[in-house]
Amino acid sequence: MVLPLKLLFQLSVRNIFRHKRRNGMLLAAIVVAVGAVVCTSSLIRGFQYDMADAAVANLTGHVKILAPGYLDDPNIGKSFELAETWRPDVADEELAGWAARVRVPAVIMSERGTRGVQFVGIDPAQEHISFIGSVAVEGEHLADASDGRILVGRALAEQLETGAGRRLVIITQGHDGLNRESGFRIAGLYDAEGTGLEKMFVFTGVDTLQKMVGADVYTEISIRLRRDPVLFQLKASLVEFFTGLDVLNWQELEPQAAAMFVFADSAFFIWYFIMMGALVFGLVNTLVTSVMERVRELGMLRALGMRSRGVVAQVVLESSVLMLIGVAIGIATGWLAVLSMGDGIDLTQWAEGIEAFGMRGKLVPVPLADDIVLIGLMSVVLGVVASLYPALRIVRIKPLEALRR
Amino acid sequence: MNNDAVAVCSGVTRTYQEDSVPVHALRGVDFTFSRGDFVSLTGPSGSGKSTLLNILGGLDRPDSGTVSVDGVALNDLNETQLSDLRLAKMGFVFQSYNLIPVLSAQENVEFIMQLQGVAPAERAERAVATLAALDMADLAHRRPGELSGGQQQRVAIARAIVTDPVLLLADEPSANLDSATTEDLLRLLRRLNEERGVSVLTATHDPMVMKYAHRRVNLRDGAIVEDSAADGV
Numbered sequence: 001m002v003l004p005l006k007l008l009f010q011l012s013v014r015n016i017f018r019h020k021r022r023n024g025m026l027l028a029a030i031v032v033a034v035g036a037v038v039c040t041s042s043l044i045r046g047f048q049y050d051m052a053d054a055a056v057a058n059l060t061g062h063v064k065i066l067a068p069g070y071l072d073d074p075n076i077g078k079s080f081e082l083a084e085t086w087r088p089d090v091a092d093e094e095l096a097g098w099a100a101r102v103r104v105p106a107v108i109m110s111e112r113g114t115r116g117v118q119f120v121g122i123d124p125a126q127e128h129i130s131f132i133g134s135v136a137v138e139g140e141h142l143a144d145a146s147d148g149r150i151l152v153g154r155a156l157a158e159q160l161e162t163g164a165g166r167r168l169v170i171i172t173q174g175h176d177g178l179n180r181e182s183g184f185r186i187a188g189l190y191d192a193e194g195t196g197l198e199k200m201f202v203f204t205g206v207d208t209l210q211k212m213v214g215a216d217v218y219t220e221i222s223i224r225l226r227r228d229p230v231l232f233q234l235k236a237s238l239v240e241f242f243t244g245l246d247v248l249n250w251q252e253l254e255p256q257a258a259a260m261f262v263f264a265d266s267a268f269f270i271w272y273f274i275m276m277g278a279l280v281f282g283l284v285n286t287l288v289t290s291v292m293e294r295v296r297e298l299g300m301l302r303a304l305g306m307r308s309r310g311v312v313a314q315v316v317l318e319s320s321v322l323m324l325i326g327v328a329i330g331i332a333t334g335w336l337a338v339l340s341m342g343d344g345i346d347l348t349q350w351a352e353g354i355e356a357f358g359m360r361g362k363l364v365p366v367p368l369a370d371d372i373v374l375i376g377l378m379s380v381v382l383g384v385v386a387s388l389y390p391a392l393r394i395v396r397i398k399p400l401e402a403l404r405r
Numbered sequence: 406m407n408n409d410a411v412a413v414c415s416g417v418t419r420t421y422q423e424d425s426v427p428v429h430a431l432r433g434v435d436f437t438f439s440r441g442d443f444v445s446l447t448g449p450s451g452s453g454k455s456t457l458l459n460i461l462g463g464l465d466r467p468d469s470g471t472v473s474v475d476g477v478a479l480n481d482l483n484e485t486q487l488s489d490l491r492l493a494k495m496g497f498v499f500q501s502y503n504l505i506p507v508l509s510a511q512e513n514v515e516f517i518m519q520l521q522g523v524a525p526a527e528r529a530e531r532a533v534a535t536l537a538a539l540d541m542a543d544l545a546h547r548r549p550g551e552l553s554g555g556q557q558q559r560v561a562i563a564r565a566i567v568t569d570p571v572l573l574l575a576d577e578p579s580a581n582l583d584s585a586t587t588e589d590l591l592r593l594l595r596r597l598n599e600e601r602g603v604s605v606l607t608a609t610h611d612p613m614v615m616k617y618a619h620r621r622v623n624l625r626d627g628a629i630v631e632d633s634a635a636d637g638v
Contacts, residue, residue, distance in 0.1 A: 007519045014507035300503040303464055304564075305492025305520055307485055400464040403499065 003313055012317040019290065023322060026286050030326025030379075031333055033279040037375055038334025041268050042365035046344070048264035049366050055257035056250050057131045058197065059101070059120070061222030063235055064253055066246045070219060071253075076104050076175050079217035080245060090234050096224040099126035102209045103219050106172035108152075108202055110160035117156065117202045119172055121209025129224035131192055132203055139164030139188030147205035149187035153198025157189050164188050170202070175215035182212050272375065276382055283319065283386045291315055291390040298394050299402020308395040315391035316384055323383030327376050335372075338365045411572050411604050412438040412461050417470035419456050419627075430456040432627040433470065438572075438606055443598045445618035445635070446608040452624040454608040455576055461606065462495055462574045463487040475571045492520055496565030496603075498575035502557040504549040510560045511536060511545040514567050521568065535567040536560070539593060555586035562593065566603055573597075575607040579614055591617040 016023050056062055070078035082100055099122065106119035123145040127133035132151070142151055150168065157163060164186050174180040184204060192198050210216050223238075225231060231249060238247045251258035291298070298311050344364035394402075419431040430453045438444060438461070446454035459465040460472055463479055472479040475494050482490060491497075504513045514532040523531075536545050539559045549557050558578065565573055575594070579587040595617050597603045607614055615621055615635060623631035 004519045004522070007516070011505070011507060018507055297503075297505065300499070301505070302488060303462075303491065303497060303499075303503075304517055305488050305495075307488045310520075398464075400459055403464075403503070 003310055005313075008310065008314045008317050009321075011314055012321050015290075015294075015314075015318055016322055022286060022290070026283065027322060027326050027329075029279060029282055030323060031330040033275045034327050034330025034375065034379055035333035035337060037272050037275050038331055038367065038372060039337040039365070040271055041371050041375065042334070042338045042367040043345075043363060044264055044268050044271065045366040045368055045371065046364050048261055050363065051257055051264070052250075052261050054193065055254040056224065057129075058254075059103075059130050059132075059201070059222060060250050060253050061098070061129060061224045062231055063223045063225075063238060063247060063249050065221040065223075065238060065242050066248065067219065068244070068246055070246070071248075074103065074105060074219070075173055076102070076213045076215070076217070076219065077173075077177070079175070079215065079219045081216065082218050082221070090223075090225070090237075094226055096226050097126060097129040098221060098223040099123065099129055100206070100218045100221045102206055102213065102217070104172045104209070104213065106170050106202070108156070108160070109169045109171070110162045110166070112161035113159055115156060115159060115199070118200055119170055119209065120201055120203050121206035122203055123206050129222065131197065132190065132201070135190040135192055137188040137190050139186065142187055142203060142205055145205045146207040147187070148184070148208045149204065150184040151188055151190050151203040152186050153195075153201060154189045154191050155195040155198035156202070157186070159199065162186065172213065174213045175217065180212050180214070268371070272378070276379060280382055280386045283323075283383065284389055287315065287319055287387050287390040288393070290318075291394050295394060295397060295402050296405050299397065299399045299405070302395075302399040303403060311395050312388070312391040315394065316387045319383045319387030320380060323380050327379045330379075331372055331376060335367065338367050341365050409439045410437050411440050411442070412436075412474045412606070413472070414457070414461065414467075415471045417457070417460060417467040417472060419453075419460065419465065419467050429627050431460070431467070434624075434627070434629055436622065436629065436632075438604065440571075440604055441598070441602050442620060443595065443605045443618045444607070444620045444622060445615045446606065446622050446624060447610060447615055448624035448630075449610065453627040454610075454624050456627075457624070458574055458576055458606065458608040461572070462497065463491050492517065494571040496568065496570035496573040498558070498561050498565050498573065498578050500577040500580045502549070502554070502561045502581075504557055504560055504564075506549050509546045509548055510541060510552065510556075510563075513549070513560055514563045517564060517568050531567055532563070535563045539563050553586075554581050555583075555589065558582060558586070558590055559593070562590070562597075566597055566601070569601075569603075571604065573603050573605045575605065575609075577609055577611070578607060579609065579611045584613065587611070587613055 067078040067080050079102070102121035104119050106117055108115050108117050122132065122142070124142045125144065137151065138154070142149065152168070160168065162168060167183050167185050169181060169183050171179055171181045190198065223234070225234065235247055235249055302308065302311060344362040347363055414434055414436040417431050417434045421428045421430055434457060436457065446457060448454050456465065460467055461474065463474070463482070474490065477490060479487065505516060508516065511532050514535060515528045518528040518531065533542065533545065536542050539562060541556065541559050541563065544552060544556060549560070552560065578590065582590065591614060594605055598605050607618065609615065618635045621631070621633055621635040622629055
């Protein structure tokens with residue numbers, strides 16, 4: 001016998017309206033839980049993507065090519081020459097850009113102080129892929145690859161008690177192993193998202209730094225993509241092209257950020273199951289009450305000839321309809337909450353703390369369609385699973401016994 | 406075997422445990438119920454009349470003995486098959502009406518036909534005709550909560566007979582009704598029995614119900630002590 005779905009649906013909907021207050025409260029709980037999950041999952045995704053973006057933008061890129069051993073002992077001796085004809089084997093629409101740099105440890109000195117820094121030679125035209133391409137600069141940005149001036153972070157400038165237009169001395173090791181010392185004029189002071197970056201990196205034109213170290217070499221090529229899915233394909237082709245060099249993706253270069261990225265995925269599910277778990281207890285409790293109140297009525301349906309699976313289907317449908325309505329309103333509510341956050345939540349007052357997590361000063365929620373579909377589907381599945389317990393409990397009672405209650 | 410038999414019980418026993426004390430509800434009952442009969446099972450509380458009715462309706466199982474309805478041996482059926490048998494061959498009228506509160510009178514009458522898969526147009530036509538035959542046409546769209554006890558019992562009877570069941574089982578159908586309404590309903594059952602040939606088996610200790618039956622089967626302590634033609638009205 002085919003289940004009379006229309007009849008079961010009719011009974012389910014009318015039974016929901018039969019106990020308006022109780023089911024209204026349950027609906028409100030579903031809306032709040034689903035809305036909160038949508039909202040918080042968007043924030044978790046925002047945190048996750050911001051952290052990954054910050055890690056990638058921090059001169060890392062999605063993939064970086066390095067000389068073997070450079071990561072363990074970064075110096076100009078671990079460098080490589082770059083063929084003029086080289087270009088990443090990626091479609092233009094997938095490639096955000098690439099940048100070849102020289103990056104060496106150095107000592108920077110002013111009249112007031114001395115600091116250890118990473119001295120980076122860049123071609124400003126290529127640096128739209130990293131944070132230095134978009135930072136605010138007091139003074140002037142570097143003009144081109146042959147610019148002989150330097151860009152200094154504001155925090156470092158404060159430590160060295162210097163400013164734009166002033167001169168600093170930088171000492172680093174040359175390609176021949178001997179120390180080189182040069183004086184540089186400060187073109188400008190840059191403001192990064194965290195003081196860590198400002199204290200760590202000093203920039204100059206890549207040609208200038210190559211002259212200083214005495215070799216026409218590079219220490220890294222950083223490649224940035226528009227999206228991650230092409231990463232594995234790209235990395236394989238790069239490994240083939242750059243035989244003898246290390247080709248590393250951002251997860252390998254920034255393992256802490258990568259671990260946090262994975263943790264955020266887990267956090268999303270943990271949060272979801274905590275919220276929905278609490279809801280399911282309430283749902284099961286309400287359904288058990290609702291079903292046990294109708295034990296006689298449901299027994300009568302079976303006495304008249306409805307099969308047990310019909311009764312199970314009716315209870316499951318009741319829960320599913322309630323869940324579907326609650327999930328739809330909950331998603332809409334969560335979406336509105338996300339929209340109400342506008343450009344994001346300003347976290348600058350906790351800047352030092354959040355910098356430790358690799359985050360920037362603003363948490364922008366990222367509502368992913370996949371997450372919302374997943375939340376919706378899992379919620380309805382949870383609703384069905386939650387309703388199976390009271391439904392199976394009721395059909396274990398024989399019709400005659402149910403009629404006597 | 407009587408070819409005209411709708412239901413046959415042979416050597417049926419049923420014992421319940423109440424607080425670990427065995428209660429012998431039926432002790433080897435032999436009973437044959439013929440097509441077109443109007444039988445009242447009578448006897449004091451605990452005599453076994455409801456138990457016999459429930460066993461014949463496939464709602465309970467005997468501990469021993471055999472039961473068949475319309476040639477089908479109930480002992481051999483599982484719960485699902487019993488459900489299907491009840492749906493196909495039986496109509497039930499319960500003591501407390503047992504209508505579905507969220508459905509209107511007409512929807513309640515259509516309910517079993519929906520389970521049977523009858524087409525919507527035919528379903529509605531038969532439900533309206535049956536309600537009209539029971540003088541309930543004007544109240545077809547009211548829900549049970551908006552009907553009196555007598556009206557609800559009429560709807561329950563309409564639901565029970567609309568599918569032309571082989572057997573109509575009524576357990577204390579007059580228990581919650583006043584005497585005037587009871588009389589109305591009994592006339593109705595009698596009319597259905599005589600005009601439409603519905604076989605009616607009631608369990609009752611209401612003398613008025615007994616009065617309308619053709620045959621009276623009296624039980625005491627789980628055994629039939631009298632099986633006789635009733636005076637009738």
